[in-house]
Amino acid sequence: MAEPAADILVVDDDARLRALLQRFLAEQGHRVAGAADAAAARSALASMEFDLLVVDVMMPGETGLEFVESLRREGSDTPVLMLTARGDPDDRVAGFEHGADDYLAKPFDPRELALRIRTILRRAQPAAPAAAPLGLVQLGDRWFDAERAELRTPDGVQRLTGGETALLTALARRAGEVLSREDIAAALGTPDAGERSVDVQVTRLRRKIEADPREPRFLHTIRHRGYVLRPGP
Incomplete structure (x- = not known):
């Protein structure tokens, strides 16, 4: 097509x-x-x-x-x-x-x-209809809407870039599971991206979903393994 x-x-x-x-x-x-x-x-x-x-x-x-x-x-x-x-x-x-x-x-x-x-x-683009709907993902006082590529905050709606949406969607679909940097790069459609490039994109995302990116509550680094998203209130 x-x-x-x-x-x-x-x-x-x-x-x-x-x-x-x-x-x-x-x-x-x-x-x-x-x-x-x-x-x-x-x-x-x-x-x-x-x-x-x-x-x-x-x-x-x-x-x-x-x-x-x-x-x-x-x-x-x-x-x-x-x-x-x-x-x-x-x-x-x-x-x-x-x-x-x-x-x-x-x-x-x-x-x-x-x-x-x-x-x-x-x-x-919005997620394909064939994919199982992710629903809203709670990140403290924020809610991630993958279908609209939006992060709902107490102050309103914050738009996410395509890369940020793809990263957060990949992590949310496998919430609680550690994703390697290779897994994340593949999910972003950039399999040749180096480890540091993935780390930078994670850092950018933390600035939007974490109250204190230096002390993350939801998007955690697992040393020598990768990253895991743990949604919750």
């Missing part, structure tokens, strides 16, 4: 690469816009909603990392795939720390780009 078309914004100061990406993604059936820098991207985001942002890390002025971090601070949960000419583990971790959903090093095979985009878009 064909993948549904998505509205994608490509943010890259390299005009040639930006044009190539726009053309390639359009050939994949997507509706694609481009922006040369963070300021242009903000202008595009103000005029329409996008399903995915493809953002270059190294841009003049506001870098891709700074741009994505600011979007997350402002409450945006739009999925982000970051592109960079530097692909070592520390750079990947930095991308996740700043709020990226996935990370791809240049040069890359366009087919891998298309695959990662499909994975991110699928992850951002």
Whole structure:
């Protein structure tokens, strides 16, 4: 079955690469816009909603990392795939720390780009009807609604990113069971993600579900084994 078309914004100061990406993604059936820098991207985001942002890390002025971090601070949960000419583990971790959903090093095979985009878009969709409904998961005074990708708090509803929703859903479906970092990476659709990348995503999630992320009540680290979610009042 064909993948549904998505509205994608490509943010890259390299005009040639930006044009190539726009053309390639359009050939994949997507509706694609481009922006040369963070300021242009903000202008595009103000005029329409996008399903995915493809953002270059190294841009003049506001870098891709700074741009994505600011979007997350402002409450945006739009999925982000970051592109960079530097692909070592520390750079990947930095991308996740700043709020990226996935990370791809240049040069890359366009087919891998298309695959990662499909994975991110699928992850951002509501759970498939065939899956057993998870129901609401209590985390103290917060409630996780997997179907709506929402975290209900005493102050209202907090949106979760696609990656945060996938991570919390995977943990909640196997609540009380220790998931290895490999299990978590597979559930997120990023099996090649290193251990530190998984740890960073867990840290980001704790900031949203724990009153004190340094002393977690619900999302526990099991040394040398992985993580376990223990929901409750």
